[in-house]
Amino acid sequence: MRRILPLIVLSQFLCTSLWFAGNAVIPELASALDLPLAFLGNLTSAVQFGFIAGTLVFAILTIADKFSPSKVFFFSSIIAGILNLAIVLDGISSFQILLFRFGTGFFLAGIYPVGMKIASDYFDKGLGKSLGFLVGALVLGTAFPHLVRSLTDQLPWEFVIYATSILAFFGGLLIVFLVPDGPFRKGSQEFNPSAFIKVFQIKKFRAAAFGYFGHMWELYAFWAFIPLILINFQSNNEIQINVSFWSFLIIAIGGISCALGGLLSQITPPKKIAVFALATSGICCLLSPIFIGQSSFVLLISFLLTWGFAVTADSPMFSTLVAQNAPVTSKGTSLTIVNSIGFTITIVSIQLINISLNHIPVAYMFLILAIGPILGLVSIFDKNRT
Template sequence: MSNAVSQDVAPARWTALTWLASAVVFAMAPWFSAAAVLPQLRAAWTLSDTDAAWLTLAVQLGFVLGAVLSAALNLADRIAPRQLILAGALLAAGANLGLLLAQGPLAAIALRAVTGAAMALVYPPALKAMSTWFRSGRGVALGVMVGALTLAAALPHLVNGLGGANWQAVIVVTSVLAALGGVMAWRVGNGPHQFPRAVFRPAQAWRLLTGRAMGLTTLGYLGHMWELYAMWAWFAVFFTRLLSDHDLPDPQRGAAYATFAVVGVGALGCYVGGVLGDRWGRTRLTALAMCLSGACALALAFLADAAPPVVLALSLLWGFWIIADSAQFSTIVSEIADPAYVGTALTTQLALGFTLTAGSIALVPVLVGRGGWPLAFAVLGVGPLLGALAMRGLARLPEAARIAGGRG
């Protein structure tokens, strides 16, 4: 590409990033809506702890089901991303609005599963679409997108800290935002670095994982996902208990603010991870981030009963590094996968990752019941350390020359 053409594309790609990142955050607003109003739903429907947990798990499992079907049908490589995002956003908006008519947990859980399945038509295609706008700086671009979503995931905790909100109003607003996000995404076409159009190959998702380089990338991603959503899902519960044990006033509100900060700081981590991934190499950055994240989890295993300021400081460090590598796994896939099936590869990787998160989320309360929070943190810390080993293995393969402009 000539310098003149590069200069013409440069402003356009940042405009595309701004639009698409905003569109995806809006489109995925229903994912975070139930977390924002969970205390109100528990009161309105007299939810048990099991029901409340399933409202969270249903979205994860719905996403997995939607991603598996999408990958098997190669949807992200056969249909324009903006079409999939619009369809997924509208489906999510409709399922989210259905909560207004639900009379109890069973219907709500089913609707949350449909919402999760719809998100599988939004998130992977958006990552693929943004990859067509960036060849250099792709790690930063995808880091910005994941960082925006991280901030969106943190906002419900801020809402709860401020006293919650009328749950029906939250559902309506997030549904409208989802539809708006789909329309915004429709405005963003593919960039100049387009991938070849795929043909229908149902077995391609499995073939993509059998290669050694893609397999190691996926193992690294699974190590990252093992701790991420479990930490996000249970940190508020842990910190509420800590504040209560130290006889501090209004522990639930204090824990809500702390959780907003711990999850929200990850948005900055995503950007820094993107910058370092582009400059240092993605295998190096992901291994470093997982080593630091795993070390934080293991440190908390020893300091779970320490003074709240000490625990919060360590948790903020954990929240920064636990997500800093996330977008880089998707970026690696976009660089080493069969170009015609990048969307399928991204969707397959995400499906496996979110399947694992459902298990780790469910495992945490079991571990806490048997050995307290120190045992839970210790087990969570093992995943990223194993993931770091996988990424060091990837760095030694010939495919590493195709990652981050040859930086690996």
């Protein structure tokens, strides 16, 4: 039993490295295909759209509850890894890249929420700790392609794609061979397309879900445009910095906060941790023009690392609250549909920033992200939802 959580965490990390694999090589892709700067937002959105479509299909068909979660995780990791590899094909067009990234995102729906489902099937008690480590693995996996690119900048950009696909294959194999279905799993034996609607009739579930949605408005838009912030600083101050390395650190530090939040949830209610983290990241949104617009690299990095630490700490806490307040027989479907709606919201915030690229100074673009934490906090404290 002790080995189960480390195996799930490791597999989640390996497989979710596919998420930002395209983002890590966007300068090379843009150069090779003569793509505009706005393609970064479109590339990220393609994965998000795919994930949304995948989670909707998985949720409506109750796949994570009807079939073995370990097998669903395995097959999803293999297919997602293959689709990730496809973007290195010779003569590929920008549309085809977006299509393959969409497909990768679709099958990530069988990895991230299903990984949380597997954890909840094993850890009825201490779920906050388990999901803290699990979401931390997602954060590190998301950041990892930037590190790979930083360490292999003398190699062809395709190396990042090869590496992340191989890691995903290995992660899927670990789950299917070493992590059988958990003791608390209760499978759903019949098709129930309304399960994902009924859970929102539960007040505590609804409050946790809406808090999570506010968190998601901010999270991926911040992550996606970290390289832009650094490139803009580099250009304005005429200095050379390792954009890939610092992008990795700013995202990866969130993995530490997720794990720390998970440990703290054993002595502090998850709701309190979520509120503190969401409020802190909201303050960072409001302060962003001050730090992004100044000329000190030390101050900028210190601020972005603080923001990166705060922006993820609430994620496993909201997922814990969602899982704890969902019906036992539809827990996997409930986690999946909340993820689906949350990632739909990320599309809106990412594209709003994408549209503003040519109209608003970079330093002020991230003020709009404060809307998410503010509405999330209002939802948590709304007595009608709790």
